[in-house]
Amino acid sequence: MSLLEFIFPPGFLANGPVHTALIVGAGAAIVSAVVGVFTVLRGQSFAGHALADVSSAGGSAAFLLGINPLLGFLGVAALAAGGMEWADVRDARERDLVTGVMLGVGLGLTALLLYLDTLRGSTSGAAIAVLFGSMFTIPASIVPLALAVAGAALVAIGAIYRPLLLSSLSADLAQAQGAGVRRTGLVHALALALAVSLAAMTVGAILSTALLIGPAAAALRLADRPGRALAWAVLIGWAATWGGILLAYDSFYWTPGHGWPVSFFIVMLIFIAYLLAGLVGRWLTPRSLERPA
Amino acid sequence: MLRRSLIPAVALSLTTLVAGCASPVQGGRPIAIGIESQYADVISQIAGPYVEVRAIETNPNTDPHQFEASPAVARAIASASLVVENGLGYDPWAARMIAAEPSARRKVIDVQRLLGLPAIANPHVWYDPGTMPAVAAAVAAALSSLQPAQAAYFQANVRKFDASLVPWTEALAAFKRRYPRTPVAVTEPVADELLTAAGCSILTPHSLQIAIMNGVDPAPQDVAAENALLREHRVKVLVYNRQVTSALTDSFLELARRSGIPVVGVYETLPAGYDYQSWMQAELAALVRAVSRGVSTETLGRGAAHP
Numbered sequence: 167m168s169l170l171e172f173i174f175p176p177g178f179l180a181n182g183p184v185h186t187a188l189i190v191g192a193g194a195a196i197v198s199a200v201v202g203v204f205t206v207l208r209g210q211s212f213a214g215h216a217l218a219d220v221s222s223a224g225g226s227a228a229f230l231l232g233i234n235p236l237l238g239f240l241g242v243a244a245l246a247a248g249g250m251e252w253a254d255v256r257d258a259r260e261r262d263l264v265t266g267v268m269l270g271v272g273l274g275l276t277a278l279l280l281y282l283d284t285l286r287g288s289t290s291g292a293a294i295a296v297l298f299g300s301m302f303t304i305p306a307s308i309v310p311l312a313l314a315v316a317g318a319a320l321v322a323i324g325a326i327y328r329p330l331l332l333s334s335l336s337a338d339l340a341q342a343q344g345a346g347v348r349r350t351g352l353v354h355a356l357a358l359a360l361a362v363s364l365a366a367m368t369v370g371a372i373l374s375t376a377l378l379i380g381p382a383a384a385a386l387r388l389a390d391r392p393g394r395a396l397a398w399a400v401l402i403g404w405a406a407t408w409g410g411i412l413l414a415y416d417s418f419y420w421t422p423g424h425g426w427p428v429s430f431f432i433v434m435l436i437f438i439a440y441l442l443a444g445l446v447g448r449w450l451t452p453r454s455l456e457r458p459a
Numbered sequence: 460m461l462r463r464s465l466i467p468a469v470a471l472s473l474t475t476l477v478a479g480c481a482s483p484v485q486g487g488r489p490i491a492i493g494i495e496s497q498y499a500d501v502i503s504q505i506a507g508p509y510v511e512v513r514a515i516e517t518n519p520n521t522d523p524h525q526f527e528a529s530p531a532v533a534r535a536i537a538s539a540s541l542v543v544e545n546g547l548g549y550d551p552w553a554a555r556m557i558a559a560e561p562s563a564r565r566k567v568i569d570v571q572r573l574l575g576l577p578a579i580a581n582p583h584v585w586y587d588p589g590t591m592p593a594v595a596a597a598v599a600a601a602l603s604s605l606q607p608a609q610a611a612y613f614q615a616n617v618r619k620f621d622a623s624l625v626p627w628t629e630a631l632a633a634f635k636r637r638y639p640r641t642p643v644a645v646t647e648p649v650a651d652e653l654l655t656a657a658g659c660s661i662l663t664p665h666s667l668q669i670a671i672m673n674g675v676d677p678a679p680q681d682v683a684a685e686n687a688l689l690r691e692h693r694v695k696v697l698v699y700n701r702q703v704t705s706a707l708t709d710s711f712l713e714l715a716r717r718s719g720i721p722v723v724g725v726y727e728t729l730p731a732g733y734d735y736q737s738w739m740q741a742e743l744a745a746l747v748r749a750v751s752r753g754v755s756t757e758t759l760g761r762g763a764a765h766p
Contacts, residue, residue: 180683181679181682182679182686183679183682183683235706291671292705295705299676300676302677302678302679302682303682303706304706305706305709415678418680418681425676425680428676
């Protein structure tokens, strides 16, 4: 067996479910990485996680109603993101409390909706798919919508790149300069909702934080300029996602007949990237964009 | 292992259970419970008017693997004189409830133990033609010890039951002779024992059937293999579990339709209007229609009890 065959086992590139996973996974990884950098800079990692958990209610509602799960994740995530920005709690302690309470409400609703699903039609594996992701069961018909969502999120971030960066690094300075802090905040929140729902489709609502925060956190350990941090985050998230899909495919041959969950590999690769970035970053740049704790 | 209860679900479809049925004997008749409706049906056929029979899992539109029992079910089991459970991880809550309410009087028939099956066996045992005759005999023995005066009546009903299965088993043998080793694809191992008895060869990877049954991520290799079976017409029929569906099983169904491969819908509990015999005959008739004429039977119409 050649090395190439060892890395890309026969059938990998011709496999329908793998194709869909590669496309949707790449979209989710890229958007999550870009949005994640701003989310980390703004100190809203917990809000990002809560948004994903709340969106699981939409995902499970979609299974119950038999509609496209991406639409379900998206609808609830957008509502929750809008609500979070609208509430505009400035005090960090207070914001964490409100976010935590809403996270509980969202997951509680998810529990109810998944239970109702067992009464009605018993969608096989709905709970696993919503919470931990089921990349190889994503229907190919979802690809155009997923790419449109990814494109919309990137366009939104691109349109407000400068003011968003300024307000993320220093909200007070942005305010003083007359930049529309609230508007950029709202656009960021909506882009966050798009990123989170894409990530929830791929690695599940609970693990989508890993895709959002992990690559961004690793990138901010490596880069001292925002542009470079974005590039690193995209590279790490994308590589971890495709690497995870490949490893999950390979794992079918490690334990015959039982592939390991793809979400596990993606999250582990991101974690390894984060650890390595810490080592490399300390040696590469003594100073980084990451805020001192 | 085989049960997927991530969600603490309570009782479903307890249409036959009402509050306040805790008295040990109601209307003077002992209560017998079939955890799955097909076992309740067999108990009824053996017991006749001498026992009040109830079924717990009756809804043919939901997944029995996800069933979690409620306090009402616990009360019913506590009051029962006979309980028939499937075992094999299919109804693990039933064994827990029986253990929680010990009673020297109550007879329990665990079908897995009755058949001497290993824990990893396919839990959908009632599709095996050998299962229900053994259950019927065990039910008659248990009822006879509860009501010795009716023992001859129960034995006669067992003979009647066994005789009523003959058209089905003969049709199975005829199918096996006429269409030997018919290649089939399935979504879950639900009717695998029936297909095996009919001499079919099930080409769907076993690991895919288990992944769908347990609701976990399937291996992409297996999904591609199943797609190839359907797209390349390497199977004569897709046997599709009506009670557990997902985007993945929908995609198999869609591909089968597009490729012109007939679909046979199968169930995990008695479909409306059927008894056990007419249900099994209807499934086999659907398989025959699919293989001989390429006609799909995606859902069984409202059935009638066997003559």
